[in-house]
Amino acid sequence: MDDAGPLYPQLVLEHRRNPRNRGRLDACTHAADGVNPLCGDRLRIELRCVDGRIAELRHSGEACAVTVATASMLGELVEGLDAAAVEVLGGRFAAYIEGRGDAAGLEALAAMAGLQQHPARRKCALLPWATLRAALAGSTAATTETEIRMHARTAIAPFAFRAATDADVEAVVDLVQSAYRGEGSKQGWTTEADMLDGRRTDAAGVAALLAAPHSKVLLAESADGLLACAHVERQGDAAYFGMFSVRPRLQGGGIGRAVLAEAERIAREEWACREMQMTVISIRDELIAWYERRGYRRTGQYKPFPYGDERFGIPKRDDLRFELLVKAL
Amino acid sequence: MNNLQGHVLDVARVREDFPLLARTVHGKPLVYFDSANTAQKPRVVIDAVDRYYREFNANVARAVHQLGEEATAAYEGARDKLARFLGAPSRDEIVLTSGTTQAINLVAYSWALPRLRPGDEILVTTMEHHANIVPWQLVCERTGARLRVAPISERGELVVERFVEALTPAVKLAAVAHVSNVLGTINPVAELARATRRRGIPLLVDGSQAAPHLAVDLRTLGCDFYAMTGHKLFGPTGTGALWARREILHDMPPFFGGGEMIREVRFEGTTFADPPHRFEAGTPNISGFVGLGAAIDYLGGLDHAALVAHERALLDHLTDTLRAVPGVRLFGEAAHKVPVVSFLVDGAHAHDLATLLDHEGIALRSGHHCAHPLMQFFGVPATLRASLAFYNTHEEIERFVAALARVRTLLA
């Protein structure tokens, strides 16, 4: 029988029969166990990273052909890449199998196109990606169910939202700084430490946002204190989203998503805005991919970076500019 | 089986009653082996739902106009039919629900929650569906009671002695599947009920998978609660029932509040209707129950002995053929079974086989079948399950086994 249906082209069957990079590493720097609750499949990914880049990857575990073939192809693809690049490719792969993007850069994984017609099996292909990302993030466990659960090191306590007041200015400045600048920010993936030094914002900047009309600084707090913040401001029919910061060690755990969703809710329900806008440093592909997964669209409209204004930091490179992202609410 | 001789089901005729069975999938004639998941519907059911909306759509028990009378008669008629179908002593003991899950949750919240105390126990078995596990776990969490599990054998049969031993005075409720959705095992409910009755322990039976295959007779079963779901019984989704003894229902407080379930409402307090309406707040799934009534009538028009004989032959054929395939492992080889067969094939993942078989037009289920503890018992994450109904044929079994052999080579 030649025709095994769209999910099992020859290349997939071949990778399943002879998976590349199958097995374990004698010495690994990162490892995670992933589970797909749909079928109970388990996949282990072990990595040896050098200078933040994947030097070796091995996968092991009992899983279906879709999972094994994806792990096999993915292992070949990500060698030499760092976490940010994996994030970009992972986002592209997820979009591709949902039929929302092309296979550019995905190489052999283009063979997983059949998943566009088999939504029920997509998680099988996402398991290796979720496991790899968990390993890179320093977690030991992953699931295809969402990034929210099971982050072993970064379990999140229940949190609540409120609007910041003048009393919160210092805490907000510290949080924003910790998420974007300096060595500490490198524990999370929103870091700009390699692009910018200096400050991201200051007390006067935050106080100005609090004083402005139709402007809110949204805080997510748990018993442990401030976890995340963001600024939302109404500008006519649209709302503007900025100063988005999550404590570095909690990143990748789903808080950011919740903050973004709450900001969108405020804009839509409280201000009746039709669109959310934001500007992102245009070379931050992985960050833009994160927003794209949440429905934002690149516009190709750019704004210059305020070179010379040290309130926004001290650039380490000269090609920075902002791109406008938008989402209909 | 001697008494079944001479009863022959005209399967070709029966299949014509089920329009969906005539369709193709991926260009191949459909082989539908997933009836334990949800059964296909005969034309009379589809027509009854359609006719309700075209000819007498109205709310029930509220309208005095002609349409309301007709809708109420059809809806309440379904209750009568269910009562007769299940052999219930009284129609007033049939609470209409959205399915088994709601029926069991009704017992959990309205009967068990107010009664159970720390140290009390609820006894279930290893082969339960999550719908007969999770509600009890929620009750245990809130009351401090504990869930106990009666074991099964490797053949997939309940170990009756161990079940009976576990019926200590701490046990306040036992909850058992009449038929396992994964293994097809028919549990000896009447025997279990004798043991629970002797000890004064109420027995709940999850009849989801029994009603489509067996002649259920509540009078002889001797249990105290019986839950069932309509969509597996060839009726529409969102229909089902809880049967419970009258005195038990009378002692149960309402679960949902709203219209239809009251006698008198004042802001100082409300008095509730008698069972079963006490448990049926709000506008029910009227069209669904009209359809379920039609499904029960349809089943009543078939020769049940012929149906049982045909299903028995299908089960034997499927089991014997699969057992003969090298590398196939069967799960559940109980002496008394309905035509449900779970299996795995060496070296091939259940989901891959299910997708490949689907491409051959064969629909069966792969996964844990909402029975994690049972999967853990067998030490596997998932199985494939072929679940048949009386509308399936021997030829379909041959096609399935041939396709299985073909797709297996792809994964070898």
Ligand SMILES: Cc1ncc(COP(=O)(O)O)c(C=O)c1O
């Ligand atoms: C044994 C058993 N119990 C309970 C259920 C739940 O039925 P429903 O989803 O119709 O409420 C099912 C069906 O999936 C079942 O097979």
